[in-house]
Every structure is written in C-alpha cells, then in structure tokens.
Amino acid sequence: MSVTSFGGAEWVEAYVALGSNLENPCMQLQSALAEIAQNPAIVLLKHSNFYDTTPVGGPAGQPNYLNAAVKLRTTLTPPALLNALQAIEEAHGRVRDVRWGPRTLDLDILLYGDLVLDTAELTIPHPRMHERAFVLVPLRDVAPGQLPISDKGTLDGLLATLSTEGVTHHEC
Ligand code: A4P
Ligand code: MG
Numbered sequence: 001m002s003v004t005s006f007g008g009a010e011w012v013e014a015y016v017a018l019g020s021n022l023e024n025p026c027m028q029l030q031s032a033l034a035e036i037a038q039n040p041a042i043v044l045l046k047h048s049n050f051y052d053t054t055p056v057g058g059p060a061g062q063p064n065y066l067n068a069a070v071k072l073r074t075t076l077t078p079p080a081l082l083n084a085l086q087a088i089e090e091a092h093g094r095v096r097d098v099r100w101g102p103r104t105l106d107l108d109i110l111l112y113g114d115l116v117l118d119t120a121e122l123t124i125p126h127p128r129m130h131e132r133a134f135v136l137v138p139l140r141d142v143a144p145g146q147l148p149i150s151d152k153g154t155l156d157g158l159l160a161t162l163s164t165e166g167v168t169h170h171e172c
Contacts, residue, residue, distance in 0.1 A: 009075040011043070012113040015143060016085065017126070017135050018068045019106040021055065025066035026172035028092055028105050035088045036070065036107075042084070043073040048141035053134035054166030058100035066170060069110070069138035078112050082122055085109070110139065116150065125150045133162045 016036070020028040029050060037044040048069045055062050074081055085107035092105035110126045117124040129135045130152040136159050139147075145156030152158060 011073045011075055012115075013045075013071065013073050014081065014112040015110040015139060016070050016072065017106075017108045017110050017129070017138070018070070019065050019108075019134070020104055021063045021065040022102050022104045023093070026050065026170075029066055029068050030172065032088055032092065032105055032107065033068075033070065035091070036072065036085075039074075039076075039084055041075045041080075044070055045073060046071045046142040048138035050170045050172050051134065051138055052168050052170040056100075056132060056134065058102070059098055062102045065134065066172075067134045067138055067167075069135070069142055071142040078109065078115065078117060078122055078124060081109060081112070110135065111147075111149075114148075130158050131162070133159075133164045133167045136162065137164055137167045 018029050018032055022028075033044065033047055036042055051067050053065045053067050055065060076084060089105050089107055094104050094106070108126050109122070109124055110129050112124050115124055126135070129139075130149050136155060140155055140159060143155055145154060147155040149155060149158055
C-alpha cells in the first residue's frame with residue numbers, strides 16, 4: 001500500500017466514480033463533488049469532465065446516465081470512505097430497489113491505493129470497472145494511462161479494448 005504522511009495522518013490516493021440518471025444529473029454530480037470536498041478527511045485533487053453515457057444493464061428504457069470520476073486523497077479507511085460516500089448518496093435521495101436501476105446518485109470506490117480487498121461490503125478494485133467505458137473514460141481524465149487496474153492491465157490498455165461509443169462529453 002503506497003501512503004504518504006501529511007500532518008501526522010496517513011493519506012492514501014483513491015479514485016471514485018460518480019453516476020446519476022435521475023432528477024437533474026448535472027446538479028446531482030456538481031453537488032456531490034462539493035460534498036465530497038467538504039469532508040475534512042478528504043482532499044479532492046481532480047475531477048473529470050462529465051460524460052453522457054448509454055445505460056449498461058438494468059431495466060429497458062431507463063434514461064442515459066451522466067458519469068464522472070474523481071481522484072482524491074483520504075485518511076479514511078476503505079469502509080469509512082464507503083460510509084461517507086453512502087451518506088452523500090442518501091442525502092441525494094438514493095433509493096435502492098432494482099439492481100442497476102435508475103438512481104439519483106451512485107458513488108463507487110474504484111481504487112484505493114494499490115489495495116486489493118474482497119469483503120461482503122466492499123470489493124476493491126471495483127469488480128466491473130475494467131469492462132466499462134462509462135467508468136474508464138472519465139477515469140482517464142484524472143489518472144495516468146499507465147495506472148494498473150488490478151491484474152486486468154493498464155488503464156490505456158483496457159481502454160484500447162473497449163468501444164467508447166455511447167460515452168460523449170457533456171457540458172453542464
Ligand atoms: N460495494 C462493493 N464494492 C463496492 C465499491 N468498490 N464501491 C457494495 C461502492 N460500493 C461497493 O451498491 C451495492 C453494494 O455494493 C453497496 O452496498 C456496497 O456495500 P449500490 O450502490 O447499492 O448498488 P448498485 O450501484 O446498483 O450495484 P452495483 O452492482 O455496484 O452496480 P454498478 O456495478 O455500480 O452498476 N450504466 C451507465 N451508463 N452508467 C452508470 O453509472 N451504473 C450501473 C450500476 C449500471 N449501469 C450503468 C451505470
Ligand atoms: Mg454503487
């Protein structure tokens with residue numbers, strides 16, 4: 001695990017994916033960015049462009065998503081970071097019913113340093129990130145192309161294998 005010491009605490013770099021396809025997705029993602037940055041145990045280093053994306057999975061006819069990614073530094077443990085992100089999802093009125101169904105806000109931990117974790121609550125790296133252009137295209141805005149994605153390859157290597165059709169830059 002690569003960590004840096006800053007003011008006595010251990011800071012770990014992590015990447016988080018943001019998604020929304022209900023109730024003004026631009027507003028949902030913009031306020032989520034502000035709320036993540038307000039956490040005293042998080043430093044938001046960079047955020048990506050916003051992308052309009054065709055839904056992958058879930059019920060037929062759900063609206064397109066708006067997706068983004070952030071690079072941050074945090075002193076929170078992975079479960080504490082998940083709790084903080086889920087509290088933000090809940091404040092945005094997130095209701096969990098249909099798997100991969102429409103949502104006001106989804107915040108997923110993609111990578112946490114070079115940690116590999118597989119528990120009932122948390123899988124890191126995110127188990128489906130390597131096959132999803134709606135995750136990797138925004139991630140590439142905030143992460144180097146040589147970033148390793150578990151044992152799946154580098155970010156640029158994986159992007160070269162995926163169709164990015166249906167992932168288009170969106171100005172909010
Ligand atoms: N969990 C495990 N690992 C993680 C992690 N690395 N980060 C657990 C966050 N959560 C993680 O998540 C269910 C449970 O996953 C959590 O309670 C947590 O303990 P959820 O957010 O309640 O449900 P979900 O997001 O519907 O489930 P899932 O299977 O994680 O969905 P995905 O894979 O995130 O897919 N198409 C487009 N274009 N854009 C999208 O953003 N998103 C999805 C959701 C499907 N299709 C999409 C998009
Ligand atoms: Mg999720």
